[in-house]
Amino acid sequence: MNALEVSELAFAYGPRQALDELAFSLRPGRFAALLGPNGAGKSTLIALLTRLYDLQAGDIRIFGHSLRRAPRQALRQLGVVFQQSTLDLDLSVQQNLAYHAALHGLPRREAQARIELELARQQLGERRHDKVRELNGGHRRRVEIARALLHRPRLLLLDEASAGLDPASRLALGRHVRHLCQEHQLTVLWTTHLLDEVQAGDQLLMLRQGRLVAEGRADQFGDDLGASFERLTAAAPCQP
Amino acid sequence: MIVYWECLRGIVLREWLRFVLQRSRFLSALVRPLLWLLVFAAGFRAALGIAIIAPYDTYITYETYIVPGLACMILLFNGMQGSLAMVYDREMGSMRVLLTSPLPRAFLLASKLLATALISLLQVYAFLAIAWVYGVQPPPWGLLSALPALLLVALLLCALGLLLSNGIRQLENFAGVMNFVIFPLFFLSSALYPLWKMREASEWLYWLCALNPFSHAVELVRFALYQRLNLSALLVCLGLTALFALLAVLTFNPQHAALRKAG
Numbered sequence: 418m419n420a421l422e423v424s425e426l427a428f429a430y431g432p433r434q435a436l437d438e439l440a441f442s443l444r445p446g447r448f449a450a451l452l453g454p455n456g457a458g459k460s461t462l463i464a465l466l467t468r469l470y471d472l473q474a475g476d477i478r479i480f481g482h483s484l485r486r487a488p489r490q491a492l493r494q495l496g497v498v499f500q501q502s503t504l505d506l507d508l509s510v511q512q513n514l515a516y517h518a519a520l521h522g523l524p525r526r527e528a529q530a531r532i533e534l535e536l537a538r539q540q541l542g543e544r545r546h547d548k549v550r551e552l553n554g555g556h557r558r559r560v561e562i563a564r565a566l567l568h569r570p571r572l573l574l575l576d577e578a579s580a581g582l583d584p585a586s587r588l589a590l591g592r593h594v595r596h597l598c599q600e601h602q603l604t605v606l607w608t609t610h611l612l613d614e615v616q617a618g619d620q621l622l623m624l625r626q627g628r629l630v631a632e633g634r635a636d637q638f639g640d641d642l643g644a645s646f647e648r649l650t651a652a653a654p655c656q657p
Numbered sequence: 658m659i660v661y662w663e664c665l666r667g668i669v670l671r672e673w674l675r676f677v678l679q680r681s682r683f684l685s686a687l688v689r690p691l692l693w694l695l696v697f698a699a700g701f702r703a704a705l706g707i708a709i710i711a712p713y714d715t716y717i718t719y720e721t722y723i724v725p726g727l728a729c730m731i732l733l734f735n736g737m738q739g740s741l742a743m744v745y746d747r748e749m750g751s752m753r754v755l756l757t758s759p760l761p762r763a764f765l766l767a768s769k770l771l772a773t774a775l776i777s778l779l780q781v782y783a784f785l786a787i788a789w790v791y792g793v794q795p796p797p798w799g800l801l802s803a804l805p806a807l808l809l810v811a812l813l814l815c816a817l818g819l820l821l822s823n824g825i826r827q828l829e830n831f832a833g834v835m836n837f838v839i840f841p842l843f844f845l846s847s848a849l850y851p852l853w854k855m856r857e858a859s860e861w862l863y864w865l866c867a868l869n870p871f872s873h874a875v876e877l878v879r880f881a882l883y884q885r886l887n888l889s890a891l892l893v894c895l896g897l898t899a900l901f902a903l904l905a906v907l908t909f910n911p912q913h914a915a916l917r918k919a920g
Contacts, residue, residue, distance in 0.1 A: 467757045470912040492759035501750040507678050508671070519667020520758035520765075522660025 418481050420445040420572050420604035421466075426475035428461055428627075435461040436627040439475070443606060443620065445571070448598045450615045450635070451608040452646065453624035459608040460500060461627075463576040466606075467497050480571055493521075496565030500577040502557055506550040510541060510560050513549060514567060521568040528567070535563040539593075555586035562594070572604045573597070579614060587614070612646045664760050665768045672772035676779075686734065686780045687787070690727035694788060698723055710851055712883040724793045725879035726848025728781045729810055729871065735777035736814030737839055740822035743769075747822075747911065756911060763906045770819060770902065774811035781807055795882040806881035809894050810874040816901035823908045846871040870897050 419442040426439040436458045443449050453459050464470040466477060468488055477484040482491035504513050511532060518528035536542045539559040549557060558578055565573060575594065579587040591607075591614055598605045607614070615621060615635050623631035623646070631638075676683065698720045709716060746752040755765055785800060795803075821834055845862075846869045847855075856863035866872055870893065877890035 464912070467753070469753060469756055471910070489759040489761075492757065495757070497753075497757055499750060499753055503750045503754045505671070505675075505751055508674060512671075512674060516667050516671045517754060519663050519670070520755060520760070522663045522760065524659065524663060528663075 418445075419443060419478070420447070420480060421606065422478040423462075424476050424478075426462075426465065426472070426477065428458075428465060428470065428473050434627055436465075439624075439627065439629055441622055441629055441632060443572075443604055445480075445604050446598070446602040447620050448595055448605045448607065448616075448618070449620040449622060451606060451622045451624060452610070452612065452615060453608075454610055456626075457610075457624040458627040459610075459624060460576055462624075463497070463499070463574055463608065466574060467495065468492060493568070494571045496568070496570035496573045498558070498561045498565050498573070498575045498578045500580055502561065504549045504557060504560060504564075507548060509546050509548055510536070510552070511545040513560065514564050517564045518567050523568065531567050531569075532563075535566055539563045553586075554582050555589065558582065558586075558590055559593070562597075566597070566603075570603075572606070575605065575607045577608055577610070579609065579611070612643060661760065661764065664758065664764070665771070668755075668765070668768040669772040669775060672769075672776050676776045682738075683780060683783075686731055687784055689734065690730050690784050691787060693723065693727055693730070694720060694791065694793075710853070712880045712885040712887075718793075720788075720791070721793050722851070723849055724785070724788050724795075725882055726846070726875045727788075728784060728807065729848060729875045729878055730843060731781050731784055732777050732807070732811045732814050732874075733839060733843060733871065735773065735780065736811070736816075736818040737821070737834055738818075739770075739773040739815050740818030740825070740834065742773075743819060743822040744825050752911065762909070766819065766906055766909060767902070770812060770815045770905075773815045773818075774808060777811045777815070778804070778807055781811075796884060799882040799884050802884045803878055803881040806877045806891075809891075809898060810878060813870070813874060813894050813898040813901065816898055816905050819905040820901050820908065823905060823910075842869060842871040845869050846875055848872075848875045870894075873897075 421443040423442070424440050426436055427434070428436040439458075439462070451459055451462070461470070465472060466479075466484070468484060468491075472485055477491070479491040480494045482494065484491045505516070508516070514532045514535070515528060518531065523531065532545075533542070536545055539562060541556065541559055541563065544552065544556065549560065552560065561578075562573075562575075573594070578594075579590055582590060594605055594607065595616070597603055609615075617634075617636040619635045621631070621633060621635045621638065622629060702719045713721075743752070746755075755769070756762065758765055782800075817838075821838065825834070845865050847866060848871070852863060852866055852872070855866050873890040873893040876887050877894050880887035880890070
């Protein structure tokens with residue numbers, strides 16, 4: 418069973434087609450990078466995957482559960498880190514995580530245990546009572562990842578999670594998520610418009626103007642990856 | 658079932674924490690009705706004599722008359738502030754956390770409504786306590802019998818706020834809500850003057866006030882404070898709460914904003 422299966426997905430903002438006959442799948446435990454220039458449709462795809470937007474055409478299956486027919490089961494499998502921070506700045510780290518746990522119906526005691534575990538895993542145990550407003554960008558992202566993992570999802574979506582971070586924090590975040598992917602057999606879909614965030618073993622999906630224009634292991638592209646990306650951000654579709 | 662309970666508890670707790678952190682919000686919610694009670698009502702006391710009208714058994718002071726209306730004023734402002742918070746959450750992205758919960762969207766929105774309503778009740782009872790000290794003292798049991806009425810009115814106004822927030826494109830448009838919703842609802846109601854006084858002034862003004870849902874909300878609370886039931890007001894409030902809540906859930910769609918921008 419695939420971790421994620423997107424079939425014949427299309428979405429339009431009025432007359433503007435944002436996604437067009439998009440189809441791809443992710444195997445469990447893989448790190449996939451969804452690469453595309455700004456406006457390629459990455460955030461629209463995330464909004465559809467998370468049910469923020471209703472499906473217009475096509476379907477999405479998350480570990481076999483159709484988002485159209487069984488959204489609750491599908492969403493249970495999903496953890497999300499949005500491009501724009503969704504933390505409540507005035508609440509503490511602990512309070513933000515407890516709120517998320519409650520939204521997923523976790524009993525208090527279990528939620529508390531998981532919060533401690535995730536904060537320790539993200540090396541944020543000491544900051545649990547700090548207000549999110551007091552944290553730097555990198556730490557905020559870590560809190561968002563801890564939050565996204567609280568309900569033990571099997572698929573983690575990160576929408577341009579490195580946006581706004583300094584180079585060192587970006588690198589650390591990428592390493593950290595890859596480590597999570599390996600350690601917990603987590604499937605990760607990482608959207609980005611930055612080529613240097615893609616590594617050799619990653620499954621690569623290239624999106625342009627709402628269409629999948631290339632797909633394969635990043636190392637299959639060989640030295641041509643940079644050129645492919647340049648072509649992608651320019652105009653013509655590219656092949657691996 | 659426990660999943661739903663934990664979710665509701667979490668949403669109410671978050672609203673409580675935000676309320677506790679925003680002390681100025683609590684103070685401003687109290688200052689507004691207190692100004693009306695301590696300044697406006699004191700000035701108009703001599704000018705506005707109140708005849709014996711239900712649910713009162715005797716002549717009452719003007720302050721006594723306007724307290725139920727001012728309690729509803731707190732609920733009205735909180736309901737609309739809830740709408741502002743929804744628009745803010747939508748623009749800032751924190752609404753996404755709520756919406757990616759696997760629980761049904763209708764339940765999540767209903768929980769949000771209930772949480773905002775419960776916070777509003779705290780402010781109303783703080784106001785009633787100050788009014789009590791000031792000398793406006795309904796029967797002590799009336800404070801208890803008014804609780805379900807206040808909760809219903811709070812839900813009604815929060816549902817209206819949620820419904821309005823679905824139509825507000827940007828935070829800046831909220832000023833329109835003040836001018837076109839809050840002020841007409843409040844001033845064209847029985848909150849400040851009894852309807853018969855309105856009728857003396859103008860027949861059409863009277864009908865506007867009589868048809869205003871906020872008048873029914875005020876009368877429901879006024880009667881409940883004196884341990885009486887105003888059945889017609891109750892039915893109107895129940896019906897409108899159900900209608901507004903249903904419309905709010907049906908029209909709630911985060912992709913509308915994106916589609917509108919594109920269109």
